[in-house]
Amino acid sequence: TMRMDGVPMNQGGSYQGMLFLLQEVTEIRRLERMRSEFVANVSHELKTPVAAVKGFAETLLGGGVKDEKTANSFLQIIYDENERLNRLIGDILELSKIESKRVQLDCSPIHLESFFQSLLETLSKVAEKKSISLSMDVPEELFIEADEDKLRQIFLNLLSNAINYTHDGGSVRVTAASRVKTDGDETVVFSVSDTGMGIPRKDLPRIFERFYRVDKARSRSSGGTGLGLSIVKHLTELHHGTISVDSDLGIGSTFTLELPLLQEEES
Numbered sequence: 001t002m003r004m005d006g007v008p009m010n011q012g013g014s015y016q017g018m019l020f021l022l023q024e025v026t027e028i029r030r031l032e033r034m035r036s037e038f039v040a041n042v043s044h045e046l047k048t049p050v051a052a053v054k055g056f057a058e059t060l061l062g063g064g065v066k067d068e069k070t071a072n073s074f075l076q077i078i079y080d081e082n083e084r085l086n087r088l089i090g091d092i093l094e095l096s097k098i099e100s101k102r103v104q105l106d107c108s109p110i111h112l113e114s115f116f117q118s119l120l121e122t123l124s125k126v127a128e129k130k131s132i133s134l135s136m137d138v139p140e141e142l143f144i145e146a147d148e149d150k151l152r153q154i155f156l157n158l159l160s161n162a163i164n165y166t167h168d169g170g171s172v173r174v175t176a177a178s179r180v181k182t183d184g185d186e187t188v189v190f191s192v193s194d195t196g197m198g199i200p201r202k203d204l205p206r207i208f209e210r211f212y213r214v215d216k217a218r219s220r221s222s223g224g225t226g227l228g229l230s231i232v233k234h235l236t237e238l239h240h241g242t243i244s245v246d247s248d249l250g251i252g253s254t255f256t257l258e259l260p261l262l263q264e265e266e267s
């Protein structure tokens with residue numbers, strides 16, 4: 001019998017064993033590649049704002065900037081870049097916490113109408129600035145069992161994106177409805193739709209990946225980290241739910257989320 005990796009194999013099973021081993025090696029290599037890509041991305045994303053802060057601070061400290069207006073605009077850049085850095089660090093820590101499975105759900109019944117009312121209120125200022133109308137269609141009596149903080153994070157991300165990637169004067173709408181699946185499982189189907197710029201078909205399969213952006217410049221200038229949707233997907237899966245996206249370029253996007261009505265006890 002062949003021995004590989006110190007593990008004895010069954011007589012006649014060595015071929016299959018080898019196949020498993022190969023698959024495992026391929027999987028380990030894939031994870032390793034993803035990890036090093038992530039580290040490279042993180043370094044790049046962190047270095048950009050740090051370099052900007054350093055450069056503008058040095059210029060100001062050098063005393064070369066005489067007029068107050070220019071000096072103030074440099075200070076504003078330093079402030080904004082530092083804010084972005086702050087968001088990035090927060091998102092990276094959040095993501096690594098979720099991915100290392102150190103996150104536990106703290107579920108309770110949530111009244112969805114009040115939940116979305118308060119969420120839309122939080123976002124009303126940002127929407128007003130762009131004259132975007134925010135609306136909701138949520139049945140009065142609908143409850144879901146979920147982790148409220150995480151549900152809030154999911155919809156804050158989706159709604160902020162919808163506002164961000166929609167032109168002035170557009171509209172953003174969130175809906176929720178209960179559903180009984182063919183197998184009898186009860187779920188709640190949510191949608192967040194906008195009349196925004198849309199996402200090119202070829203980018204759709206990739207937008208939930210970490211740091212993936214359709215338009216880097218636009219995401220940066222709006223303060224995006226490129227991690228929001230990746231966090232949303234993880235939090236959805238943590239609730240045993242699914243998320244999908246449908247989009248027409250120049251017309252708008254719809255993100256659809258389906259979450260179980262009740263969370264089963266972890267065994």
Ligand code: ADP
Nearest residue numbers: 161162165207213214219224225226227228229
């Ligand atoms: P970001 O911080 O860049 O917004 P996300 O992970 O939240 O990162 O989103 C990834 C990318 O998906 C965005 O950069 C943007 O290109 C695209 N995207 C997300 N939501 C929308 C939307 N509602 N409309 C158009 N594009 C979107």
